[in-house]
Amino acid sequence: MTTTLDSNLYSVMNARKSVRVFDPNATIGKEEIAEMLKLATIAPSSSNLQSWSFIVFQDAELKKELKKIANNQAAVEDSSAVIAVLGNIDAYKKVEQIYTQNVAEGHMDDSIKDLTIASTNAVYPNMPREVRANIASFDAGLVSMQFMLIAKEKGYDTLPMGGFDKVKFAERFDLPGDQFPVVLIALGKAAAPAYGSSRLPLDEVVRFI
Known part of the structure; x- marks a missing residue:
């Protein structure tokens, strides 16, 4: 059976490309960026610990400094803003805050909250730091992709940069x-079309078993 997804979702997915040249005169307000980030954080996360945080660079002088750290990529300085997506290795320390809020919003009852908090506190502190870092990196990837799709739906362009x-x-x-x-995500308006990109055939990357 073939199912049809919302056509607007397909359009946004296909339209989002990694833009290399941004309009340095385009601006995006703090409130709109905050709105996009709030929507992005609906993304799933491991144990709902939301092991991400963000630094939004809009100041021109700070962006010049950041550009040097980011291998002098022009998009850092020319984009309207750069969002640094951070991973938090110790996100489990907010488990009580998170699950208390879940109860307050009616997503679960106190008994489930208490079991989840106890389980998280029994497992996460004993994980190797590298494992917790991998979890945080995975979560950061999920929220980053969601942010880029939201930005495109609102008419903006993005460039994810891992090279810094x-x-x-x-x-x-x-x-x-x-x-x-x-990752760093440049956000703004394209000043030149993005390059298209090919994808490997599905049978080279998928096994049905």
Whole structure:
């Protein structure tokens, strides 16, 4: 059986491309960026721990500094804003806050909340740091893709950038020890068309078993 998804979703997915040249005169207000980020955080996350946070760069001088850290990619300086998506290795420490809010919003009862908090506190602190970092990176990828699709639906363009000095970034922008940068997302209006891109045939990347 073939199911049909909302055609607007398909349009947005197909229209979103990684833009390399941004209009340096285009601006996006703080409130609109905040709205997009709020929508993006509806994305799923491991154990609903939401192990992400964001730094939004709009200041021109800070973007010049960030450009040097990001291998002098022009999009950093020319885009309307750059969103740094961070992973949080110790996101489990907010489990009580998160699940108390779940109860308050009517998503679960207290008994499920208590069981989930106890389980999280029994498991996550004993995970190796590398495992928790991998979880946070995975969550950051989910929220980043969601943000880019939301931005495109609102008429904006994006460029995800993994090529930057993550150690220098953490030092320059005073990240606490439990946070690390995952990706930078340039946000703005395209000043030149994005390149199209091909995809490998499905039978090379999928096995049905």
